[in-house]
Amino acid sequence: MVMQGTDMKVAETPTGQLEDFRIPDAYEDWLESEGVMVHKTFYIPNWHEVEVGPWERKGGEGAVVHIDNALLPNDLHVVDIKPGGKSEPEHHMYEINFYIVSGRGATTVWMDESSKQTFEWRTGSLFTIPLNSWYQHFNGSGDEKVRFMAPTNAPPMMRLFRDTDFMFNNDFMFRSRYSDDE
Template structure:
């Protein structure tokens, strides 16, 4: 299309080039890619009424059923997930380089925390 000073304006004839029809998608972050690779549901909304109602699928890395929760507006700030501890079972042990906060919604059990090279475990019981 000619854009010189003598060119006449010509209205686009197809739907893809009309003004207002374009979509500008946010590129996937490394965390988005990580969540997709885990093969569990990703819940993306403004909020959650009851986490117990969210769909969950088996999560190999954690050893329980889980789903990621990505609240709109928090992308790139923090990650959140829901994981269901198997009845009379345990989740897989994890190593962390960061702070993690756990909220127990229902049930009871215990959590063990320890550091590498130190055999002493701290146990927290919850219900």
Template sequence: MLALAGFALLHTGLARMAFFELFAYVKGVDILGPTVVRERPTDSPYQRWLETARAEIPVFEGLVIEDVASIALRPWPQMGAGVTGLYLRFADYQINDGRLLEIPAGGSTVSQRHLYEKGVYVIGGSGYTVFQQEGKAADRVEWGPGDLFSVPLNVRHQHFSGGDGPARLLAITSFPLVLNVMADEHFVADNPYVFDERYDGAPDYFDAVENNHDIMFAANYIEDIRKSGLQPYEYRGEGNTTIRWFMAGNSMLSLHVSEMPPRNYMKAHRHSSDAFILFLSGDGFSLTWPEGAYHKRQRIDWKNGTLFVPPTYWYHQHLNTGETPARHLAINSPALVKNLGLRFSDQLDVDVDGFEEEWRRELAKQQREGG
């Protein structure tokens, strides 16, 4: 009789979920939905590299950095004399990583080339980058706060701090993906192949801008994305705007900026590509949670300079509680996973139960504290 009662209990939703969570714990997998799990990589080429690298480079792990402009950095001599930084390994990502670098006044990074793509955002300071394609004249690109550019694949390049103070850069790269595919660090970092179709040394390469679609532009350098014009994007919610850039012929990294109006939010969404999100203006918070488990949501408060990543295939939703628009830069890999047939994404057009009440309480709280 007791066995029959237990069997009946197992068929209730609560008991099924408890059994599923126990199964996931025993198997060492992440629960992404009521019937969906993700196997955690345990011995990938990237993870083996990371375990060795921990002893040599300043690794930072987590989901969020409160302020990329002020976080303390550590010496990173492999990147150049006097260079400090953090290697960003977030959310168990296996496609993209990040590097936060500060170049001392008058200093530079080492010259390098590599088979992974790299998007660079200038957090502070000024300087320039020298690009040298084999057999071509060197190209020099000046940059300052808010600028965004992408390094053409496998082109030798070197960053220089050109002002009276240090220059701080945030770079997001596809190094984990490429290393996982090639399984050979030296092949990735010391390969002579020249991708002429991506960068041919043309003198206007970093100046040209082409509009491919209402919200899609081809460009290799954008001046101060904090002020760049955006296009309506109501799909993410009323009053939302965006612009997307196809940069440097990239097939692994995609870059876009989106903005929410004051006291408003974006619809919750999720996708199967790693995503680094840097807030450029405004004040608010983001929520992230696995499917069917809103009660397990994590809250990330953000401001200008906060860097945040949602765990793989978790819903995430950005909410602007301030009186001014809130803008963010996102670097992820939707085109890559689409080309692999692994582009899974969806958006909640109807908010989860309890969200609206929570949002109204937050707005009222912000109004009381601000007034």
């Protein structure tokens, strides 16, 4: 069949079942490889009661909360740090913010070993980490755990780049987002 007034051919309408053109979901694959507890839900009534499990990357216990919809841009990490404990140092190519649900402590942020900065926080504190900067959290209490929740834009970033090595082992420094000035 030719489109009227042109020499362009019109494709025939498929009559059978269309093949599934979806590709594997890099974000869902990452969650599975992390072995982290995942809560797919629209509502959390009490952030103090979210069930967590071992999460090696975070150096403690944690969970990921997200709405089961690949078009939504955020997830949320819930992490506990034991009394007197610390998280594992990490950096990544997605944005992250922190809200301290309970406890007190400090966070060290750096781009290189010579530019480490540390600040303190407590229940109710809200802060962000510059993109791809290294950071590590420390529980300042010997008696109570720290719990934080951290919304991220990891889902779309992982789906865009589809490469965990790029996401977690990228040495690029976003100097416009980080200053080691006091």
